Structures are given as C-alpha cells and as structure tokens.
Amino acid sequence: MHEQAQARVSEWLARPANSPLCVDQEMTGVTYDILSATMFSGALEGGAQDTERELTILLNSIGRIHPFDVMNAPDWLPRIGHGRGYRARRYFEAEMEKLLNKRQAEEARGVPLPDDLLSALLKASDPETGQDLTRQDLTRQEITSNLFTFIAAGHETTARALTWTLYLLSQSPEWEERCIAEAVSASDDPGQWLSEMPAIRAAFEEAMRLFPPAPQLSRMASDFDTICGVNIAPGTYIYIAPWVLHRHRQLWEHPDAFLPERFMPGNRDRIDRFAYLPLAAGRAFALARFLHCRKP
Numbered sequence: 001m002h003e004q005a006q007a008r009v010s011e012w013l014a015r016p017a018n019s020p021l022c023v024d025q026e027m028t029g030v031t032y033d034i035l036s037a038t039m040f041s042g043a044l045e046g047g048a049q050d051t052e053r054e055l056t057i058l059l060n061s062i063g064r065i066h067p068f069d070v071m072n073a074p075d076w077l078p079r080i081g082h083g084r085g086y087r088a089r090r091y092f093e094a095e096m097e098k099l100l101n102k103r104q105a106e107e108a109r110g111v112p113l114p115d116d117l118l119s120a121l122l123k124a125s126d127p128e129t130g131q132d133l134t135r136q137d138l139t140r141q142e143i144t145s146n147l148f149t150f151i152a153a154g155h156e157t158t159a160r161a162l163t164w165t166l167y168l169l170s171q172s173p174e175w176e177e178r179c180i181a182e183a184v185s186a187s188d189d190p191g192q193w194l195s196e197m198p199a200i201r202a203a204f205e206e207a208m209r210l211f212p213p214a215p216q217l218s219r220m221a222s223d224f225d226t227i228c229g230v231n232i233a234p235g236t237y238i239y240i241a242p243w244v245l246h247r248h249r250q251l252w253e254h255p256d257a258f259l260p261e262r263f264m265p266g267n268r269d270r271i272d273r274f275a276y277l278p279l280a281a282g283r284a285f286a287l288a289r290f291l292h293c294r295k296p
Ligand code: HEM
Pocket: 149, 150, 153, 154, 155, 157, 158, 161, 208, 212, 213, 214, 217, 218, 277, 278, 279, 280
C-alpha cells in the first residue's frame, strides 16, 4: 500500500506546478492499484477507469430495488431496465475468469504462487475432507464471485472515503494544517503510522461520518420479530441508513459540521458503537436485535 501511494505521489510531484488534478479520479486510480497489488500481486488487467465505470453501472442497476423484487418475483425473471447492469456483471465475470486462468496456468508451469488473496482462494480445501475445492466447477464460480465481491466492496468505498476526506480537509485550514504536520513528522516505519497520526485518522473517520461510502445497509428478516413496536414478518427487507444515523440530531452535536475532534483519542470512546456504522457492525451484526432493545 505504501509503495503504491508513494508511486502516485511521485507522479503528482512530476507534474507541472499548479496544474489541476482531479482528486476523485486519482483516488479511484490509487485504490485500484492498491487492490491489484495487495490482492492479486498486480495481476489485475484493465484500468481503474473501466472498473469504476462498469462498477457504477452495476451498482446503479442491479443494486436498485426493482418492482419485481417487491413482488417477490423469482430471480430468473429478468428485471426490465437492468440489461446494462447484467452486461457489467458479465464484464466482471470475464475479467475474474481471465485472472483465474492466468494464475492457474502459471501454477501448472511450476511458477510459485505469490502470497495473496487469489492464491489463498486457489489453495482452499474443504476443512472436513481436505479435498481441493478448485477442481469442482461450482467452486470455481465461487472463487470468481469472491474475487469480484472483494473488488466491488473494496474499491469504490475506499476511493470515496479518501476523496471526501481530502475535500473536507481542503475546506478546513486548521485540520488541513494539523494533518500535514502529522504526515511530515511521521517516522519511516509505516507500521507506526496509525498511532502516529491521530488527526489524520480522526479526519478520515469524520469524513466517513458525513459521507458514509455505504450509506445504506439492508437485511431480510429470517423470522418474526418486533422492532420498536413494529411487527416484522419473515422475508421483510430492513434498511439501516448510516447516512441518516450519522447526522441524527439526537446523537450528534452540530451533526452537519466537519469536526474531526469527535474522533480524537479521549473523545472517540464516547461515541456509541451503534451511532457510527461506516463499516456496519462486523461479525456480530445483530443490529436488528440491538435496535429491538433500544429506546425508539
Ligand atoms: C473505507 C473503506 C470501506 C468501507 C466504508 C467499507 C464498508 C463496508 C460495509 C458497510 C460492509 C457491510 C455491508 C453489509 O453488511 O451490508 C462491508 C462489507 C465488506 N467489505 Fe468493506 N468497506 C471498506 C473497505 C473494504 C476493503 C478495502 C475491502 C477488501 C479489500 C472490503 C471488503 C469487504 C467485504 C469482502 C465485505 C463483505 C461483503 C459481503 O458480505 O458480501 N471492504 N464493507
């Protein structure tokens, strides 16, 4: 990650002085390079812009609720208007297939597998039988689906969080100065950076409060439940909107203001675990149950 970020900064420094830079595009580019380097050892083909375009199309169409969904129509019934989204899905399936084929061909030639996500998936075996999972067709499809999930989940989220952080800092000279001071005085050991840069971390967290990259989460009830006096039937969709939660006037002071001090050490611990959900709630996403126990 450090190498990729450094390479990007070097490119910026080589540009003519005062030439404009599209921060959004740059963050899309650098997060793509980092994903490719860390998860696939740089083997991801295509460009950041292609991935971004296809991902946006996919999320805008397939990620949108269709009237058929509300009617609980079966999945095989095509959702009219989602055609471009299906094509984007096929684009990713083809890219992931290429990636997998290339790595498997290398493996067959005896090239040592690099230590990355793709290798981990390729080497996966059934913990009970020890059987190599990749020799079964269905599991091959699961591998490409998992690869795609990581790209979809890890690319746009990170790029948007960085873009909003930089934008908000550009509007706040005091915090911009504090963050620059931290970056300039940081040690040479990236392993220490998280603890050495509390202001940068706070600015990033505050940016994700105001502009959560995943502004809405959804779940489907598996059983009967009651949330805040509302009866929930199995199959009901539940939407949790971090965007609304993060700006809720009963939970946050000056909710619309960019105030990173909320996330500085000492203040951070006072934030209710379930008032701030940019990364959802981890493994224990018993949020529906949690809400059930809270005052409305
Ligand atoms: C600022 C950056 C990020 C944010 C705000 C973010 C946010 C989230 C949220 C809210 C969820 C839960 C979604 C849900 O439960 O409905 C999630 C799931 C996930 N995230 Fe992230 N994420 C970020 C970065 C990443 C990165 C860098 C990766 C991987 C390289 C990643 C991989 C995943 C995966 C695999 C899931 C599970 C998806 C699934 O269950 O289908 N995320 N993320």
